[in-house]
Amino acid sequence: MGLFSMSFAGGSFILIGAWESLISSSSSSSSSSMKKPQHFSVITLISTFSLSLLFIVDSLYSLFNAISSNDKVGSSLQLQVLAISSLFLLFSCLGLLNFFSKTQSFPYPLLNLILLFSFLEEFLLFHLHLKDPNGIENRYYDLMLVPILICVISTIVELFSPSENSGYSKLGRGLGLILKGTWFLQMGFSFFTDLIAHNCELKYKSRGNFTIKCKGHMDTHRGGAIAVLLFNCHLAFLVALICGLFGVFGRRFVDYSKYQPLGGEVKRRGESEASFVLDSDSDDCGNDEIKQDDIRAIERKENGVVEMTVNGYGSHSVN
Known part of the structure; x- marks a missing residue:
């Protein structure tokens, strides 16, 4: 050749x-x-x-x-x-x-x-x-x-x-x-x-x-x-x-109509996850405190114990 x-x-x-x-x-x-x-x-x-x-x-x-x-x-x-x-x-x-x-x-x-x-x-x-x-x-x-x-x-x-x-x-x-x-x-x-x-x-x-x-x-x-x-x-x-x-x-x-910007999707996903985590933490903490107070009050009523508090200090119990 x-x-x-x-x-x-x-x-x-x-x-x-x-x-x-x-x-x-x-x-x-x-x-x-x-x-x-x-x-x-x-x-x-x-x-x-x-x-x-x-x-x-x-x-x-x-x-x-x-x-x-x-x-x-x-x-x-x-x-x-x-x-x-x-x-x-x-x-x-x-x-x-x-x-x-x-x-x-x-x-x-x-x-x-x-x-x-x-x-x-x-x-x-x-x-x-x-x-x-x-x-x-x-x-x-x-x-x-x-x-x-x-x-x-x-x-x-x-x-x-x-x-x-x-x-x-x-x-x-x-x-x-x-x-x-x-x-x-x-x-x-x-x-x-x-x-x-x-x-x-x-x-x-x-x-x-x-x-x-x-x-x-x-x-x-x-x-x-x-x-x-x-x-x-x-x-x-x-x-x-x-x-x-x-x-x-x-x-x-290529069909570009279904294309979504990757940056905007990640940003929206990050914001949603962040708000979800904060709300869930605060709600869980508040619910836990309320549930604990309710349980203590019920136990005291069943035992016939009344708790007295003065200005948030000291407590006296009366049977």
């Missing part, structure tokens, strides 16, 4: 993820009233079909280039990419058949299961993508595991509870695809342009098998640190973008 291929793949992932995040609101609002789980969007399936087909074509081209260059590692790597792309292509084909075919109907959990296997195989590909243990590109591939893991978890949630959490799972998968797309763009510019780390250079073995070598040990550590810093910037950008979009379009999806 080159700069154009990775940029096109990254832009496609961003668009698919944005669409998944957009339709997640409608899924969450309609899942409570629908007993059947919603199917995947036609736009998502068509986009996945087209992107998977392009990945297959690119992998076949890289495979033939690796065979001509006698690169066995590159050949095996492209076979793995072909397997993953074929799974995504199968998922999209079966999903499109559910929409356009009146005789064939594949269950929704089956499509989710195929999608889950696709993400899991992609996760293993980037996790075991160690062509060169000393290459800087391995740090970028390790950070790619984060958005793929988000997609895996979201698909598992949708697989086991499709009707209750379909909106949240689509939103999580959409955000994971957006982060995956932005990181694809970053890898393309970091690998194939002058934005690569200082004192590091790209070396090809075949079209799909390359490594980034640095001159010294400190240069290697600096290149890895730059990769982590860039990924943190991508995460911060994604969080800021989500918060901004939610602030602008939140009124369409």
Whole structure:
């Protein structure tokens, strides 16, 4: 893959993820009233079909280039990419058949299961993508595991509870695809342009098998640190973008009529509790004193004892 291929793949992932995040609101609002789980969007399936087909074509081209260059590692790597792309292509084909075919109907959990296997195989590909243990590109591939893991978890949630959490799972998968797309763009510019780390250079073995070598040990550590810093910037950008979009379009999806200020509620609750405590204490004390006086008076009358007091001092009892 080159700069154009990775940029096109990254832009496609961003668009698919944005669409998944957009339709997640409608899924969450309609899942409570629908007993059947919603199917995947036609736009998502068509986009996945087209992107998977392009990945297959690119992998076949890289495979033939690796065979001509006698690169066995590159050949095996492209076979793995072909397997993953074929799974995504199968998922999209079966999903499109559910929409356009009146005789064939594949269950929704089956499509989710195929999608889950696709993400899991992609996760293993980037996790075991160690062509060169000393290459800087391995740090970028390790950070790619984060958005793929988000997609895996979201698909598992949708697989086991499709009707209750379909909106949240689509939103999580959409955000994971957006982060995956932005990181694809970053890898393309970091690998194939002058934005690569200082004192590091790209070396090809075949079209799909390359490594980034640095001159010294400190240069290697600096290149890895730059990769982590860039990924943190991508995460911060994604969080800021989500918060901004939610602030602008939140009124369409959130009912603010039932919102009550937390400060006023706490203040009213504190005042009511304080007045209740003071009133109850004074009432209890007064009632206790009255009850004690009544009990003493009754006991004295029963015993025939009359108590005489003078000016509140001293007392004389007469039998």
